[in-house]
Amino acid sequence: MSLGVLMLVHTAFDRAEEVARHWAKNGCPVIIHVDHAVPKETYDLFQSNLSDVTTILFCKRHRCEWGTWGLVAATQSAAELMLEQFDQVRHVYLSSGSCLPLRPVSELREYLDERPNVDFIESATTPDVPWTVGGLSEERFTLFFPFSWRERRFWFDKFVHLQRILGIKRRIPRGLVPHMGSQWWCLTRSTLINILKSPNRRSFDRYFKRVWIPDESYFQTLTRLYSTQVESRSLTLSKFDFQGKPHIFYDDHLQLLRRSDCFVARKIWPQANELYSKFLSDGAEAMPRQDPNPGKIDRIFSRALDRRVRGRPGLYMHSRYPNKSWQKGVTAERYFVFQGFSDLFEDFQVWLSQATNAQVHGHLFKPAKAEFADRQTSLNGAISNAPKLRDANPNAFLANLIWNTRGARQCFQFGPSDSQPIAKFIANDANARINVVTGAWAVPLFRSNKDFSLIRAKAARLQKIETEALRHMRAPTAKARIKIWSMAEFIEAPMEPLQAIVDEVGNKQPELMLTSPTMRSLDGFGQFLQKLKNEGMHPYLMGDFPVEAPTKSTAERSKPRKPYLVKK
C-alpha cells in the first residue's frame, strides 16, 4: 500500500473504471475526481459501478476547465482524501482517466521503494524552457486572466496586450520562485503534507487562482519549497504537439509503448482496445520485456511536429500550399540550368551525362514539347511532355519534376527560344544553379544558311528575350546561384568553367575530367556579328569578337577541341 493513485476523470468512464480496478487490484488505493460538469446520472452510475472496491474512493467534485484553478482544487481534494484515508501510502501518483500503466504496478512500486524520499515532478524555472502555449511563460505568473483562452481567445489576447501596455504586474508571494512542468507527478507523502498543510496555503492558493494554467505550476513551484529531493522528470509519458495538446496513443503504438521505459502513458484513445487489453491483463507481467527505447517515441512525435510545422520543402499538394516567396527554396532539391551550352557545344548533353551522374534533359521548355532525357515522352510521376499541359502552369511543372526525381540530380537546357515564363521562377529559386553563356544562341543562327533578313530578325528577338531573362537573374530578388559569362569570355578559357560545372553537378569519380565536349567551329563568327551590326542589329550579349579572321592562336583554340586536361 505504499503507492496511492489520484485519478482525474471527465470522460470515457468505462476505461477509467478498468484502469482504477487495475490499480486497486494491484494494491494501490485510488481516489477518483470526476469533473463537476459531468451529469449526475453518469457520475452516480460510475460511482456505483466501482462501489464493490473498498480502496477506490471518490472525492469532492470541482468544475475543471482547461487552464483554470479547478484542476488544482480537484487535485488538492483528492490528495487530502488520500492522505487522510490511507496511512500507509508513501508516494502519491497523479494520473488521469486516459492514462494507462505500461509496466506492471509491482515494478513501479519497487522503483519507488528504492527511492522513498524522491519527488518525481517535472519542474523548471520559466525562462529556461521553451514549452509555452500562446507565447506566455513568465507572464503566466504576473498578469491577470479573466477571459477563457479556449472560448474567448480574442478577449484573452486583447487583455494580455492591454496589461503589457499598462505595465501591470502581479506581485509573486515572497519566497516563491515560479516553476513549470508536466502536471502529472508522483510526490511523497511528506512533501504533499507540507504543501497542503502549509501555514501560507491560503495566500498561495489565492495567488495561484489567478495564474494561467496553474495545474502546470502550483505543485511544481511549491514542491521546490518543501521537497528534500526533487527529480525533475515525470514518470508519465506524455507528448505534446505544437498546439500544446497531448498526442494520443492508438493500437498501432503497442510496440512503441512496450519499448518505453515510462511507467504510465497518456493519452490513450478510449477505443484502443488492444492497448487496454494488453497492458491491463494479468499477463502483463508475463509479457516479454523488451529493451527500453524511449528515444524512438520522441523521434516519431518530433517528426510529426516537423511535418506539421515545416513540411516537405518543394512539395505542393492539397494540404501544403505555401504562400509565394514564403519559402527559401521553392523546389525540393538542387538542380542545374544551362543556357547557351548546347548551342556552343555539339554534344553538350551527352558529354554532361557521361561526365557526371546526373540526369540531363534537353530543353524542357521548348515550345514544341518538353525534351526529357533519353527522349522519353513522360517522366517520373507521369509528367507528360505535352507543351500545353506544361505551359498551363510551368512553375508547377518544374516543381513537380524536381519533387518526383528527388534523389537524382537534374540538369536541363534553357535558352531564349524556350517558353519564357519559367525564367523568373528559376532565378528566384535558391535550389537553382544557373550557368549562362550569353549570346550563344547566335551560334546556330550563324551556322544556319537561312535568309539573312530572317536571321537578323530572329537574332534581334532572341537578344531581347535573353536580356529580359538576365534581368531576372541580376535582380536583387534572385536567390539562385548564377554564373554568367559572355560568349567571348567563355571561349577564351572554356575548360575552367566546365571543370567547375562537373565538380558541382557531381562527378562519377572525384577526379579530373577525362573528356571535354566538342565546341562548334566558330570560324567567321566575328564577321557574322559584324554583318548583323551592319544590318542595324547590334548584338551585345556575346562580348567582343574580333571582326578579322582570327589570329592563329584563337583559330587553334576554336578548332574542334582536343581534350585539354590539367595534369597534376
Added chain:
Amino acid sequence: MGALSTYRLRLQRKRWRIRAFRKRRNLTPVSDRTEKIVSSDLIVVSTMRNERVRLPFFLQYYREMGIKHFLIIDNNSTDGTAEYLTAQPDVSLWSTNASYKRARFGMDWVNWILMRYCHGHWTLTVDPDEFFVYPFCDTRPLNALTDWLDASSIRTFSAMLLDMYPKGRIDEFTYESGQNPLDVACWFDAGNYTIQKNQRFGNLWIQGGPRARTFFKDDPQRAPALNKIPLVKWDRRYAYVSSTHHLLPRGLNLVYDEWGGEKASGLLLHTKFLSTFPEKAEEELKRRQHYAGSKEYKAYANGFADNPDLWCTWSERYMNWRQLEILGLMSKGNWA
C-alpha cells in the same frame, strides 16, 4: 477580403441553402431509417444512378471503416440499385426522377440531406466509385481520425481525387460485383498535379492526373478539378457550393497550410475507369446531365475511340496509404 465580398458569400450560402430546401420536394423517401442514427455516428452521403454492380463493395468498404449509416439519393436507376439498397439495414434511401442538372448536379439534394440529417455528425460525401483513404486507415478506424480532428478543433478534412486505372485497355478486365475495384484499377499518376488558389472561396483548385494527361492535353484549363473536401463535421449552416470541391463558409476550405507546413489529409481513390465505364460514358453523354455541357464525357468518348489505355511507363502501382504519403499525395500532418 472586404466586408462586401464577405457579405456576398453569405448571401450565396443562403441561396444554396434555400435552393436545397426547395429541392427537397424532388426527393421521395423509399426507406427512411434515419431514426436509427445516434449522435456519435459517422455518416456517408451519396447520390447515384445505376451503380448496382459497385454497391456491395462500396458498402462493405465503408462499413469496415466504421460508417454507421448511409444516406443515399437514387436518381432514377433502372438496374436494381434501389431494390438492393432498400434491403440494407443501415441505408436510408430517397429516390428522385427530377433532373440531376437542375438540382445543380445533385448538390441541392445532397445539401438538403446534410442539412436535415447530418447536423453535428462527421459526414463523408462520396460517390460510389470513390474510396476514402486517410493516414493510418489500415490500423485505425475512421472515428480515431474524427476524434483527433475534434480534439484539434478541425472541422474539415481534405482528400484529393486520385484517378485509378488499369494497365491496358479499360474494357479488357471485367469488373465483377463485390470485387475490390482497386484489384483491377490499381495504377495512378504520382506527381503531375497542378494547383491554383481560388481567391474568392479560398480553396485550392487542382488539376492533373491521367485525365488531364490524355483527354485534356490540348486544353488543360478544362481538365476536371480534383480537389475535394469530403469529410466535414456538418453544421446545418454549411453548404457545398460545387460538388464537394468547396463549401461555404469559406473558412472551411482552408484545409491546407500556407506557411510551409502540412496539414493532415487523405485521398479519394477514384475508380471510375473500370470495364463499366465506356458504356456509362456513352449513356451519360446521351442524357446530357453533366457539368458544362457534359464536355468531360465528350472528351472521354473521343479519347477512348483512339486510345483507351491510360497507363504509361511512369504510372505507379497502388500499395497502401504509406506509399501515397511518401509520394506526397497525402500527409499525416502532426497526427502520429
